Amino acid sequence: MPDLIDPQNMSPSNPDLFEFSKEEACNVKLTPGNVFLSTVLLICFIVSLIGNSIVIVVIICKRHRPRSITNFYLLNLAVADLLRTVVCIPSTLLSELTHCWLLGSIACKIIAYTQPVGVCASAYTLAVISVERYYAICLPLESRKWHTKKRALITISLVWIFSFVVNIGSLIIFDAFPTRLQITCDTTKGHLVDFIYQFYVTFAKIVLAKRKVTRMLIALVVVFAACWVPSYAWWLFIRAADLMGMDVWNSGLNSVLTILTYISSMANPVTYCFMNKSFRTSVFSCYKKTNSSNTKRRMTGLATALTLKENNKSRKSDKDRVQGIPLIKVILKTINLHGMSQAEEGAMRREVELLQKVQHPMIIGYYDFFTVENQLTIVMQYAEGGTMEKMITEQNGVHFQEPLVLNYFTQILIALNHMHSKQIVHRDLKPQNILLNRKKTMIKLSDFGISKELSTRSVASTVIGTPNYLSPEICEGRAYNQKSDMWSLGCVLYELLxxxxxxxxxxxxxxxxxxxxxxxxxxxxxxxxxxQHLVESLLQLNEKKRPDVKDLLTWPVVLPITLSIHLDLGRLQVPQPDKRKPSVVSRLRTTPVTLNMKSDKSKIGDFTSYSAAATMPIGSKSPPTEHSFGR
Structure with a gap:
């Protein structure tokens, strides 16, 4: 072990320090200890470089999927760890092999400055992630207003600015200078300044930042503390007790503690990202990006060539036929099965089962599904008329005719009646999820991605759906049932009027x-x-006071439209009214009536292929359009 001198005399101005040969002091000495430490450093460098690079690439590659606010912070954490890995580990490895500083004074200052900057940026980023996750879990509604990408970028900028400013002292107190036996990169301003800077400026700030961590990141925090606390404790002990020149100083222990700090940068992507199944799936997706693009093109071509017989379409041209069989436009919705958890697979299976249960002409049609290269593709009906939301926007302030509004309202009621009879709550009813046929005379409910099947005695309590159409019971976290759909229906009726x-x-x-x-x-x-009375009846704070679907279908303003729609559909199925509320239709019974199917259907629109029903797959957030192929 080289003899160290009194740190008070460690100054380039002291001529006694230059009485040595650089070739003798700075040479590579391969000992078992050096080889072991160098190997560990090299492993840390490779793992940290590859791991953090993959994290950065995966997050940036999510071009077609929304990047969460947490992903921005994870990206920043990876950048900070990568900066420290690239700048600091190679110089440490060189110093371990030569027991000497060979990179000069400027490199000493830059590296000594970069290391605490990277550490502080990592620590503050972890603290920000902790606070962001805490509010997202405990106060989801309040946090939504400031959990934005703009604020995340501002926060990340402040983290880096503060990290650069608070560590500016490293540029002042660190320098490369010779000792009697070697050239070293160390502090030059004395013990008091060194102690104050080491503890109050750097260590205390990191500890303060780490106090904000939440349980969600406890594993990462334990790794961070295990890697850094021993190093800081040892250095504070050495600096405070003025033991730099004593036998208690052990260069081997110093090397081990240095390697331990580098393990922190290596462990961050492993602990926080690679332990997450979704992240591993994203890595696989980025690796197979080209193959996935080709797969989507093949699936799109397959769906375009999908031949479905249509008995109700009269307008056919040669280009709309394959071997004499008519073609129709379809929508592809894909679900990636790779890395899917059991809960996700169960949700997917329930979604497919739901598709088979809600067969109705006023619910978007479901045709088929198939699996290609570990992706489940659902083939669904294409609604040529677009969404009701788009139709409302195109009015430009000109109100709809009230008979048309009531017709749309009644059609939605009929579709909901079919769903509620099967104990299914839509839970996201809104104009965006109400599609129209080509003539805009018939509606089709869609986007059941968050629908929930209810047993006869159970109610759901998950806070979901679009905020503007959520019922009060969902906003307040209370249990809900089919009456929540009635509130959303009132919001839709209000918007139509x-x-x-x-x-x-x-x-x-x-x-x-x-x-x-x-x-x-x-x-x-x-x-x-x-x-207006319909709207007021549906928008009742007390869900028990809201009418259900069967009640509304027998209201005087709705009943004639209900009868007309059922007759035009080729069947009559009027639900019996509540016996507690006698009405003129109490004599009617649910009686199927066979009509002439050649009757004029132009009044109600295009009835292309409604033999099967479908729903939107898991995770979809927008209704299908002509360009909704692929994910």
Missing amino acids: ALKRAFDGENLPSIVMRITKCSYQPIGDHASAAA
Whole structure:
């Protein structure tokens, strides 16, 4: 072990320190200890370099999928660890082999400055992730207003600015200078300044940042503390006790502690990312990006060539036929099965079962599904008329005719009646999920990606759906059932009549507050009293006071439209009214009636292939359009 001198005399101005030969002091000495430490450093360098690079590539490669706010912070964490890995580990490895600093004074300052900057950036990023996850889990509604990409980028910028500023002292107190036996890169401003900088500026700040960590990151924090606390404790002991020149100083222990700090950069991507199945799936997806693109093109071509017989279409051309069989447009929705957990696979199976149960002409059609290269593809009906949301926007303030509004409303009621009879709650009913046929005369409910099947005695309690159409019971975290769909239906009816949302605001908390207080503006005199009464009946804070589907179908303003729609569909199936509310239709019974199928269907639109029903697959957030091929 080289003899060290009193740190007070460690100054380039002391001529006694230059009495040695550089060739003799700075040469490679291969000992078992050096070989072992160098091997460990090399492993840390390779694992950290590859691991953090993969994290960066995977997060950046998510071009067609939304990047969460946490992903931005993980990207920043990987950049900080990668910076420290690339700059610091090679110089440490060289010093371990030669027992000497060969890179000069400028490199000494830069590397000594870069290392604490990377450590601080990592620590502060972990603290920010902890706070962000805490609020996202415990206060989801309040956190939504400031959990934005813009604020995340601002926070990351502040983390780096603070890390660079707080460690500026490293550029001042570190320098490369010779001792009697070697050239070293160390502090030159004395013990007091060294101790104050080491503890109060760097270590205390990191400890303060780590106090904000949540249980969700406890594994990562334990690794971080295990890697850094021994090093800081040892250095504080050496600096505070002025033991730099004593026998207690052990260069081998110093090397082990240095390697331990580098393990932190190596462990971050392994602990936080590679232990996550979703992240491993993303790595695989990026690796097979080219193959996946080719697969999607093959599936698109397969769906385009999918031949389905249509008995109700009269307009056919040669280009719309393959071997004389008519073609129709379809929508492909894909589910990646690779790395799917048991819970996700169960949800997918329930989704397919749901598709088979909701067969109805006013629910989007489900044709087939197939698996190609570990991807489940669902082939669904294409609605040529677009969404009701788009239709409302295209009105440009011109109100719909009320008979048309009531017709749409009744069709939605009929579709909901079919769903509720099977104990299925849509839970995300909104104009965006209501599709139209080519003539815009018939609706089709879609996007059942978050639908839930209810048993006869069970209720759900998951907070989901679109905020503007959520029912008060969902906003307040109470149990809910089919009556929540009735509230959403009231919001849709209000929007059809008023051409604006019933409950809107600048942010999520303001929307939730208006919903829980049932605070909405009057529709206006252009709507009839009967239509406004429908809205008021549906938008009841007490879900028990809201009418159910069967009650509404027998209301005087709805009943004639119900009868007309069922007759046009070729069957009559009027539900019996509640016996507690006698009405003129109490004499009617659910009686199937066979009509002439050659009757004019132009009044109700195109009835292409409604022999099977379908729903949107898991995770879909937008209704199908003509360009909705692939994921």
